[in-house]
Amino acid sequence: MTPQGRSTRDNDSRSYRRGPVLLRRGKIPRETTDARLLAPEQDFEWLHQDPWRVLRIQAEFVEGFGALADLGPAISVFGSARVRAGEPEYALAEEVGRRLVAAGYAVVTGGGPGIMEAANKGAVEADGVSVGLGIELPFEQGMNEWVDLGVNFRYFFARKTMFLKYSQGFVVLPGGFGTMDELFEALTLVQTQKVSSFPIVLVGSDYWGGLVEWLRGTMLSRGTIAEADLDLLPVVDTAEAAVDAVLSGMARLREEAEAQAAAVDEAGGAPE
Template sequence: MGNPDGARGWEEQRQGPVLRRRDQVQPGTTDQRLLDTEGDSEWVHTDPWRVMRIQSEFVEGFGALAELPSAISVFGSARTPQDTPEYEAGIRIGNALVEAGFAVITGGGPGAMEAANRGAREAGGISVGLGIELPFEQGLNPHVDIGVNFRYFFVRKTMFVKYASGFVVLPGGLGTLDELFEALTLVQTGKVTRFPIVLFGSAYWSGLVDWLRDTVVAQGKASERDLLLFHVTDDVDEAVALVTKETSR
């Protein structure tokens, strides 16, 4: 409850760590508002409530993935058709990662993600899908054995990096590029260490690599050594060797 302070001349209220004064004092107590069966439901859309949901997503993600063995995150387009070399490459990469002793983490969707999950599952390994709530949500693909769905991209991104020892990035769109540059930035700034990143498919990635070298680096927006933060290959065995060589299990 608010209490007037004669010395200060204003009303003051303490709600746990929060201090309210003057016209910011609220009527009633926190317990009263919690137990009141009537009232405005807009509180479920406020920032403090969102913080709790964000916290719960971190807790659920950590709880689901904490006991994973060493893992590699595989990214790629959700639009990759099944009857394409890219999809087949995803299967082979998922299979080879499991044979190398790693779990496989993807975004849990269709296309290239499904291919990597399928390869991991068919090889008898651990197939993980980290989904995201989207307007065009398609759900987790049937080859996911451990799945977690997230509301918030930034929570999901944390899981991709925290529980993986490296990234394999197949051809993909904006979401794939987002994850790629997020990882590159984390390595460049030293936020993560010993985190190999492999781009699979030189024909697809060559234009981006050329732009980074001939424009970004050439104009001094990045360092020449930043081009060493990733590898490009067309060979599945080489991709797996590159992405796993710096890991410790």
């Protein structure tokens, strides 16, 4: 060891600390972080690098949490952006929005056109709270005119967190890949108990029936899911049935949680 208490190898390779990061050999920068910050001429490529993206991601969570913190009880409605006014699914989504507001819930959608627009429109026409959680896409959609509280996101995972954190249930109408992504994200988190169970209701047996049959005939028969997992996906055909299903699902889950809490109390507390 050298008199300073370091090995010869440490002296030869030098160590450089940049915050929590340890750098050695060719990774050691030629100038310090504050020197780069104060340099008058800079390459702005750093704005698109991962450390800076972390701050953008953090900002999206902060903005989303701040905007939705006092939202109150809410249900998310998912479905295709490609459905047009006048089509049956559009009218169905409008009625879902109205009925959710009548039941005391805000309506949350992806903020885009189609079924999202219809659900927001139904909520506004019922004098309820209409929320849109938008996403930056290559083809610009913009927030539909029926959104009263809108938050735009760059990152899908930040947006999904808001749907899951601030919704008590999901109503899923016919949709494409985006709708499927939101549906199976929620199912996975409920199945793995990463979130408290909340009801998910599929609307449209003609549209969703084939998917549910495939889940039963292929996944369940191969043992990759359990029978109880299929119970997470009731399928209905009307707005009234959809709202009834999501509300009764929430009531059932509350009863189950209360029963579990009572059982723990009777047993003298949770086990170690």
